[in-house]
Amino acid sequence: MTGQAIAMLPVNEAESIILNLVQPLRERDAEVVDLSAGAGRILAEPVTSQLDFPHWDNSAMDGYAVRFADIQNCDQQQPAVLEIVEEIPAGYQPQRTILSGQAARIFTGAVMPPGADTVVMQENTKREGNRVLILQVSEPKTFVRRRAAFYQAGTTLLPPGIRLSAPDVAVLAAAQCSQLSVYRRPRVAILSTGDELVTVDQPLQPGQIVDSNQYALAAFVAQLGGIPQALGIVRDDQEQLQEAIAQAITTADVVLSTGGVSVGDYDYVDQILSNLGAEIHIRSVAVKPGKPLTVATFSTAQSSVLYFGLPGNPVSALVSCWRFVQPALKKLAGLADGWKPRFIKARSRHDLRCGGTRETYLWGQLHLIDGAYEFSLAGGNHSSGNLINLAQTTGLAVVPVGQTLISAGESVQVLPVGLTN
Numbered sequence: 270m271t272g273q274a275i276a277m278l279p280v281n282e283a284e285s286i287i288l289n290l291v292q293p294l295r296e297r298d299a300e301v302v303d304l305s306a307g308a309g310r311i312l313a314e315p316v317t318s319q320l321d322f323p324h325w326d327n328s329a330m331d332g333y334a335v336r337f338a339d340i341q342n343c344d345q346q347q348p349a350v351l352e353i354v355e356e357i358p359a360g361y362q363p364q365r366t367i368l369s370g371q372a373a374r375i376f377t378g379a380v381m382p383p384g385a386d387t388v389v390m391q392e393n394t395k396r397e398g399n400r401v402l403i404l405q406v407s408e409p410k411t412f413v414r415r416r417a418a419f420y421q422a423g424t425t426l427l428p429p430g431i432r433l434s435a436p437d438v439a440v441l442a443a444a445q446c447s448q449l450s451v452y453r454r455p456r457v458a459i460l461s462t463g464d465e466l467v468t469v470d471q472p473l474q475p476g477q478i479v480d481s482n483q484y485a486l487a488a489f490v491a492q493l494g495g496i497p498q499a500l501g502i503v504r505d506d507q508e509q510l511q512e513a514i515a516q517a518i519t520t521a522d523v524v525l526s527t528g529g530v531s532v533g534d535y536d537y538v539d540q541i542l543s544n545l546g547a548e549i550h551i552r553s554v555a556v557k558p559g560k561p562l563t564v565a566t567f568s569t570a571q572s573s574v575l576y577f578g579l580p581g582n583p584v585s586a587l588v589s590c591w592r593f594v595q596p597a598l599k600k601l602a603g604l605a606d607g608w609k610p611r612f613i614k615a616r617s618r619h620d621l622r623c624g625g626t627r628e629t630y631l632w633g634q635l636h637l638i639d640g641a642y643e644f645s646l647a648g649g650n651h652s653s654g655n656l657i658n659l660a661q662t663t664g665l666a667v668v669p670v671g672q673t674l675i676s677a678g679e680s681v682q683v684l685p686v687g688l689t690n
């Protein structure tokens with residue numbers, strides 16, 4: 270396919286081509302980590318409990334452990350009077366069996382003593398020295414958490430392909446899973462092309478600009494749980510770019526390059542990619558911003574590297590990342606689902622205007638007001654070179670091909686982006 274003309278693709282076609290190219294990480298890409306480093310990682314194997322939970326019958330209340338048969342006929346007028354034979358705080362093993370006429374003082378989480386089958390909460394009792402008066406009858410087995418009531422040993426606690434959250438980590442800790450098999454984090458090489466670019470700490474000479482894409486893309490990759498490999502700035506020089514891409518594909522799962530893919534540069538990038546044995550799948554997408562988008566793969570018997578040639582404009586580069594790279598990275602990372610973009614229906618607070626020939630993404634903020642989403646367009650100029658109003662973006666409103674206006678008050682599809690995602 271390399272070298273042939275490839276038409277400007279509709280956005281959804283480009284999305285499915287990209288997602289079909291992604292080969293998710295597999296078992297051989299798993300690594301073992303301590304539970305304390307597990308949050309945010311993606312499980313590579315199901316986790317099965319070796320333990321029942323609760324581990325033993327225990328009390329759900331502060332009160333008294335009793336035999337139900339002893340209290341079943343009691344009330345305020347005729348309390349059951351029981352002898353307290355033991356006190357069982359949480360963490361202690363009961364020493365006595367509760368016989369008829371006896372009770373044990375017990376606390377929440379403490380092990381039920383043998384012989385007792387019910388807990389009476391202390392609010393329904395009266396203490397008199399070494400005896401307790403039970404003033405109110407409960408149901409049999411009340412306030413006893415039975416061993417294995419929540420799950421039994423052998424139960425699958427968590428399936429593979431989920432990103433571990435705080436409660437997931439709690440479940441694993443309770444089951445004494447101190448080490449986990451998770452997928453390694455995807456390695457994403459980032460390189461910026463352009464003779465005008467300098468790093469953030471270099472003084473600017475006339476005509477130069479800071480390579481903000483390097484920092485933006487590294488932040489984007491890190492936020493998604495990937496490992497950014499910042500390869501720096503490459504001059505607009507075919508040999509240097511070829512060398513940089515050749516190096517990137519030796520270690521990375523995904524390569525993101527920015528700049529150098531706009532019209533006159535096609536043959537140049539094509540040539541480099543084909544010299545290195547890539548197959549080009551996409552060269553241009555009918556999207557605004559972000560039209561020049563090259564997607565290629567480098568495949569060997571062992572691995573496949575996905576290459577995204579993104580536009581140089583900082584806004585276009587990030588919008589392309591959110592729309593196309595993010596789902597690919599999530600799928601590659603091993604997530605079982607949830608990697609497809611999810612759009613939210615929102616009411617637009619502003620008129621949304623565009624040319625109508627390409628699917629247009631307008632950046633701004635999503636707000637949740639009384640349970641309904643609203644979208645406000647970022648103020649200022651919506652040109653793809655204007656980075657300032659992209660700051661704090663939480664949503665991209667989509668205007669479909671063929672439409673030139675979504676009026677204020679109408680509903681619009683919005684892609685949530687940034688930290689909300």
Ligand code: AMP
Nearest residue numbers: 461463479480481482528529580581582
């Ligand atoms: P290009 O895609 O190389 O034609 O670049 C388009 C525009 O984006 C130009 O104004 C570039 O100066 C700017 N640009 C390209 N690469 C970067 C970068 N890494 N960081 C910030 N701006 C860039």
Ligand code: MG
Nearest residue numbers: 462463528529
């Ligand atoms: Mg350039």
